[in-house]
Amino acid sequence: MQLILMALIGGMAAILANKGIAVFNDSLRPVIPEYVENRMSRKxxxxxxxxxxxxxxVGFGIPFSLSANIILIHSILLGTDIIGTWAPDNNKGAAGAGVVGALYGVGLTYGLEAIVNLFEVLPVNFLEDLGAVGSPIVVAFAAFPALAVAYQFGIKKGGFTLILTGIVRQIAVVVSPLMINGLEISINPEGMALIAGMTTLLIFAAGEKGEESNVGDLVSIFSKRVERIKSNLPYLAVMGGLVSAATAYLILAGDPISLNLVSEGAINEAALAALARAVGFVPLIATTAIATGVYGPVGMTFIFAAALFIQNPLIAAIVGAVIISIEILLLGKVATLLDKFPGIKKAGDNIRTSMSKVLEVALLVGGMNAANAIIPGFGFFFVAGLYILNEIGDQPIVRMAVGPTAAIMVGIIANIFALFSLV
Known part of the structure; x- marks a missing residue:
C-alpha cells in the first residue's frame, strides 16, 4: 500500500505540474503564468x-531522506516539477508525465532501500554517521521565533524572546517527566520552547499597526487566477489526501525538522514543528497562489501536521483532502485577513526567513559533525572548505544544502581513502 501511495503521489504531482495546476518549488510558481500566458516557451x-x-x-531532498530512511517531500515533488514541465503540454504529455512520475515515486522508494543496502557492503559504512546531519536541527529550531521577533521588532525584543524561550526550555528539562495521578507525562523541552516563542511572536505581531498592503487588491486584480485554482480543487484535494496518508504512514515528511523528529519517534513534537512551519508559509503560498493562479501540491502544508496528529492513514487522507479544499475556498479571505493585520502577515514572512537562517546554521553544524564522525579532523576541514568555496562561487549549492552534501562527499572520500589504507 505504501508503495502504491508513492506511485500515486509521483504520478499525480507530475500531472499537476504538467498542466500548470500546482508546482512544489515556490520559485517556479511565479514562472508558470509566463508559459500559460504565452510569454515563455515550453523549452x-x-x-x-x-x-x-x-x-x-540531489543536494537537499535525497541527503535528508537518506539520513533517516524517510522520504523528504522535496525529494519527490521537486523531481515531479521537473518531470511535469519537461513533458509536452498535451494529453499524451500529461499521461507520460503521470507514468514517469509514478515510476519516479516507486524508484525513489526502492532506490533508498537499495542505497541503504549498498552502505552495508562499503568499506566505510557512513550511513549511521550521516544521521548526525539532522541532530542540531531539533534544538536549534526552537530559536526561530526569537529571530523572527528580532527581524520585525528589533534586537531587544528578539533578545527578550530568546531568553524567555531558553528559560521555558530549561524549566521543561527540569520538571519533565510530570507525575499526575500516577501517570508519567514527558514534556518535550523543544516543543515547550517553540510554543513560548511562537506565542510571544504572535502577541507582538497582533499589536503591530501599519499601512495597509495591497494583498487584498490582488484578489480582484487576479480574480481569474484565483478562480483557476478553485476550478482545479478536486485534483488538488486528491493530491492532499495522498500526501496526508503517506505522512500518516510515516514514510513521508514535509520538512527536515519533522523528519528528524519522526525518525526519533517523537511524532507529536514532529506534528507541532510541522504546524509551526505551516503558519510561516501561509503568506507566501497564499499570495503567490493569488498572483499566479498556481497552487502548491501540498497546499499551505497544514496537511503534514494534521496527518502526524491523526496517525491513521485513511482518516488522514480524508482530512488532508478537506484541509486543501478549505484552503482553496478561503484563499481570497486569507489574503483579506492578512491585509487587515499587517503585523501578522509580516510575521509570517519573518518566520520563513528565520527558519531558513536557523536551518542554514544547524545543517552546517550537523554536516560538520557528521563529516567529522566519518573522518575525524578531515571532516571539519572539508565541510568548512566547501562552504567557503561555495560562497566564493556565488552559491552553486544553496547554503542549506552545503552541510548535508559535504557530509555525503566525505563519506564517498572515506571509501576511496579506505582503498589506499588512508583511513
Missing part, C-alpha cells in the same frame, strides 16, 4: 524548472 519553462529544482533534489 524555456523546462530548462528553468530543471535549473531551479534539480540541485535541491
Amino acid at each position: 524555456e519553462l523546462a530548462a528553468t524548472s530543471f535549473a531551479m529544482s534539480f540541485g535541491l533534489v
Whole structure:
C-alpha cells in the first residue's frame, strides 16, 4: 500500500505540474503564468524548472531522506516539477508525465532501500554517521521565533524572546517527566520552547499597526487566477489526501525538522514543528497562489501536521483532502485577513526567513559533525572548505544544502581513502 501511495503521489504531482495546476518549488510558481500566458516557451519553462529544482533534489531532498530512511517531500515533488514541465503540454504529455512520475515515486522508494543496502557492503559504512546531519536541527529550531521577533521588532525584543524561550526550555528539562495521578507525562523541552516563542511572536505581531498592503487588491486584480485554482480543487484535494496518508504512514515528511523528529519517534513534537512551519508559509503560498493562479501540491502544508496528529492513514487522507479544499475556498479571505493585520502577515514572512537562517546554521553544524564522525579532523576541514568555496562561487549549492552534501562527499572520500589504507 505504501508503495502504491508513492506511485500515486509521483504520478499525480507530475500531472499537476504538467498542466500548470500546482508546482512544489515556490520559485517556479511565479514562472508558470509566463508559459500559460504565452510569454515563455515550453523549452524555456523546462530548462528553468530543471535549473531551479534539480540541485535541491540531489543536494537537499535525497541527503535528508537518506539520513533517516524517510522520504523528504522535496525529494519527490521537486523531481515531479521537473518531470511535469519537461513533458509536452498535451494529453499524451500529461499521461507520460503521470507514468514517469509514478515510476519516479516507486524508484525513489526502492532506490533508498537499495542505497541503504549498498552502505552495508562499503568499506566505510557512513550511513549511521550521516544521521548526525539532522541532530542540531531539533534544538536549534526552537530559536526561530526569537529571530523572527528580532527581524520585525528589533534586537531587544528578539533578545527578550530568546531568553524567555531558553528559560521555558530549561524549566521543561527540569520538571519533565510530570507525575499526575500516577501517570508519567514527558514534556518535550523543544516543543515547550517553540510554543513560548511562537506565542510571544504572535502577541507582538497582533499589536503591530501599519499601512495597509495591497494583498487584498490582488484578489480582484487576479480574480481569474484565483478562480483557476478553485476550478482545479478536486485534483488538488486528491493530491492532499495522498500526501496526508503517506505522512500518516510515516514514510513521508514535509520538512527536515519533522523528519528528524519522526525518525526519533517523537511524532507529536514532529506534528507541532510541522504546524509551526505551516503558519510561516501561509503568506507566501497564499499570495503567490493569488498572483499566479498556481497552487502548491501540498497546499499551505497544514496537511503534514494534521496527518502526524491523526496517525491513521485513511482518516488522514480524508482530512488532508478537506484541509486543501478549505484552503482553496478561503484563499481570497486569507489574503483579506492578512491585509487587515499587517503585523501578522509580516510575521509570517519573518518566520520563513528565520527558519531558513536557523536551518542554514544547524545543517552546517550537523554536516560538520557528521563529516567529522566519518573522518575525524578531515571532516571539519572539508565541510568548512566547501562552504567557503561555495560562497566564493556565488552559491552553486544553496547554503542549506552545503552541510548535508559535504557530509555525503566525505563519506564517498572515506571509501576511496579506505582503498589506499588512508583511513
